[in-house]
Amino acid sequence: MTIRHHLSDQLLMSYAAGDLPEAFNLVVATHVSLCDDCRAQLAAFEVVGGAVLDRCDMAAMGDESLTACFARIDSLPNTPVRARKPARRNGLFPAPLADYVGGDLDRVKWRSVGAGVRQAILPTGKGASARLLHIPAGQAVPDHGHRGMELTLVLQGAFRDDSDRFGPGDVEIADQATEHTPVAEAGMDCICLAATDAPLRFNGLIPRLAQPFFRI
Amino acid sequence: MQASDDMTDWAGLMARVRDHQDRAAFAALFRHFAPRVKSFLMKSGADATLAEECAQDVMATLWHKAHLFDPSRASVATWIFTIARNRRIDALRKARRPEPEELDWGPEAEPDGADLFESRQETTRLGAALAQLPDKQRALIERAYFGDLSHGELAAETGLPLGTIKSRIRLALEKLRQQMS
Ligand SMILES: [Zn+2]
Numbered sequence: 290m291t292i293r294h295h296l297s298d299q300l301l302m303s304y305a306a307g308d309l310p311e312a313f314n315l316v317v318a319t320h321v322s323l324c325d326d327c328r329a330q331l332a333a334f335e336v337v338g339g340a341v342l343d344r345c346d347m348a349a350m351g352d353e354s355l356t357a358c359f360a361r362i363d364s365l366p367n368t369p370v371r372a373r374k375p376a377r378r379n380g381l382f383p384a385p386l387a388d389y390v391g392g393d394l395d396r397v398k399w400r401s402v403g404a405g406v407r408q409a410i411l412p413t414g415k416g417a418s419a420r421l422l423h424i425p426a427g428q429a430v431p432d433h434g435h436r437g438m439e440l441t442l443v444l445q446g447a448f449r450d451d452s453d454r455f456g457p458g459d460v461e462i463a464d465q466a467t468e469h470t471p472v473a474e475a476g477m478d479c480i481c482l483a484a485t486d487a488p489l490r491f492n493g494l495i496p497r498l499a500q501p502f503f504r505i
Numbered sequence: 506m507q508a509s510d511d512m513t514d515w516a517g518l519m520a521r522v523r524d525h526q527d528r529a530a531f532a533a534l535f536r537h538f539a540p541r542v543k544s545f546l547m548k549s550g551a552d553a554t555l556a557e558e559c560a561q562d563v564m565a566t567l568w569h570k571a572h573l574f575d576p577s578r579a580s581v582a583t584w585i586f587t588i589a590r591n592r593r594i595d596a597l598r599k600a601r602r603p604e605p606e607e608l609d610w611g612p613e614a615e616p617d618g619a620d621l622f623e624s625r626q627e628t629t630r631l632g633a634a635l636a637q638l639p640d641k642q643r644a645l646i647e648r649a650y651f652g653d654l655s656h657g658e659l660a661a662e663t664g665l666p667l668g669t670i671k672s673r674i675r676l677a678l679e680k681l682r683q684q685m686s
Contacts, residue, residue, distance in 0.1 A: 308659070318605045330667070338586035342538075348540050355539075362569070385604060
């Protein structure tokens, strides 16, 4: 997998600092699972966190706080916390995404949103929303702008817009200024993980076909 | 940071906690880091009681996860930061935080002496670099790490020398990928 479009430093730092809404965290964690370059940059931003912590002044601790901490340690069973098992990826989805779907591609509960496009909204906390998109090969996406910030991570296939190609592992970072016409490449259906901090517009009361699908 | 702190072998103390459940070593780590974690959490918006509670939690986690600490990959300060950050997200934002896939560093991935030394120095060097930033810029970075800044407000350019850290980790990842294939 040759990744050409990476997460921005801004996103990686915000993820390291713990400032992103859950849906963006999911896109970052999924891309980093696929990309050692961003994994290394993320680790560098965590070192900044260590330096910030080390520079913090020392708050006065309560009396006997060390004793209390030992009591806490002793109250828990002394079975070592196991490391999260390194994932052996058999399917398409890296572990953090598979966690949200409850399995791989075959477990996704797709819903049609018209023109052959399907989506599945993933359960995430407030501030942003995440969904999987399935775009038939060769399908043009209606011209659309973006409200807020939108991250689109390609998992399978590819899409092109006026200026660029986004293949597996690539992430497109779009904001209000982005106007483009993405087209899923011929040959293979395109599956993406997308997250946006714009409010979800799509609900059952609005005719689905009228919705530009990337935002929905 | 006091000069004596630079000389303390925090990773060595962690190893004694891991291998011998050494309470004196843990106490030394606690005295240095617990008050900083408490202060970190208070800057993140926790009141003193909650911050004290969570700081003890973070330090207890340090004890229970001591065997997972890999000194060639991160300094003790960096590792404690990630535990404190996750505790903060849990306690203050009550949100989930998906993590990247774990890599199988394996037991045979022996800590490289040079890496060990480097990860120890990196936090100290970055602390010094932070101290030299203009006040406004430093404050912005610190606020981001206290969870007090949305990603929209964050400056893309930190002015911190992160290139060498990234290259070191990138190299370690390449080595690992070669071993795995
Ligand atoms: Zn990347």
